[in-house]
Amino acid sequence: MSEEKKKIMEMIQEGKITAAEGLDLLQALEEGEIKTEIKPSRFKNRFLRIRVYTANATKVNVNIPLALMKAASKFVGVGMKAIPEEARLEMAKKGIDLTQLDIEELMNIIEQGLVEGDKIVDIDVNDPVEGQVRVEVYVD
Amino acid sequence: MLVRIRTGKIRLIIPMPLFLAEQTLEAAGELVRLAERLLPTLFVRIKNNPKMAGFRHVSPGRLIELSGQFFEEMRRCGRWRMVEIEAGKQHDLRIYVDFY
Numbered sequence: 380m381s382e383e384k385k386k387i388m389e390m391i392q393e394g395k396i397t398a399a400e401g402l403d404l405l406q407a408l409e410e411g412e413i414k415t416e417i418k419p420s421r422f423k424n425r426f427l428r429i430r431v432y433t434a435n436a437t438k439v440n441v442n443i444p445l446a447l448m449k450a451a452s453k454f455v456g457v458g459m460k461a462i463p464e465e466a467r468l469e470m471a472k473k474g475i476d477l478t479q480l481d482i483e484e485l486m487n488i489i490e491q492g493l494v495e496g497d498k499i500v501d502i503d504v505n506d507p508v509e510g511q512v513r514v515e516v517y518v519d
Numbered sequence: 520m521l522v523r524i525r526t527g528k529i530r531l532i533i534p535m536p537l538f539l540a541e542q543t544l545e546a547a548g549e550l551v552r553l554a555e556r557l558l559p560t561l562f563v564r565i566k567n568n569p570k571m572a573g574f575r576h577v578s579p580g581r582l583i584e585l586s587g588q589f590f591e592e593m594r595r596c597g598r599w600r601m602v603e604i605e606a607g608k609q610h611d612l613r614i615y616v617d618f619y
Contacts, residue, residue, distance in 0.1 A: 426599070436610065440603040450592035454585055 383408055427489075427518055434510030445489060445518070452482040489518055520593075525613040537594045537618070544587035552580035593618060 384405060391401040427448060431439040459477055470477065500516035522533040555562050555578060562579065565571055602616040 436606070436608055438603070438605040438610075440600075442599060442601055444596040444599060447592050447596055451589065454589065 425518060427516065430513075430515040432513045433506075434512070437509070445486075448482075449486050452486055455480070455482045521615075521617045521619065523613075523615040523617070527611055537590050541587050541590040541594065544583055544590060548580050548583035548587060551583055552578075555580055 387396075387401050387404045387408070390396045391398055396404070423446065425445045427443045427445060429439070429441040429443075431437070459480075462477065467477075498515055498517045500514060502512075502514040504512050506512045520535045520537050522531075522535065524531040524533075565579070596618065598617075598619050600615060600617050602614065604612070604614040606612040
């Protein structure tokens, strides 16, 4: 029996909480344990895939394991600070603020399966130099 | 990690053992941390260098340590192809980055 469960049982015995409240706490604890058990396997063998195809036959495939992305999310803060000031200002002019990018939240959304099977990014443009360019980002 | 580059007749395979990179970074991180304590003025000068403005908030030792952790995570991912680039009309240029 885990320490938390023992503590809940003691609280019921001492009359600090009712049996029903104790049961609720035990259920919440078990749900929490199940969630933490599921978490690591949800990222196993899953990838964030970036596909770029152009009309002039250039093909770019980038595959990033979700487990690696999760680990990389702690480096994001350092990476954001490393962006040169002039580049940051240039992006700000175009309305892009990378400090607003919440990788952890993005990982949570992926973890919950909210983007399963859907394309996160699906762009099809006609570039004057490259011709037709298609960019897809998805999780599988 | 294997980096494979193919351009027409030239084929180049660059093997890079990740555990070596990881251990090198780990050792370098410890050395840099020691140097940070022994030569603080040098690191203050490096931090104040305008070219290093982006890294002012993080110590060089920590930066190396984080890079080492990243390599460690990469090794845990097993076997996968990270990058696949094919360019040119007959895909003359091909670049692959594989992890084993």
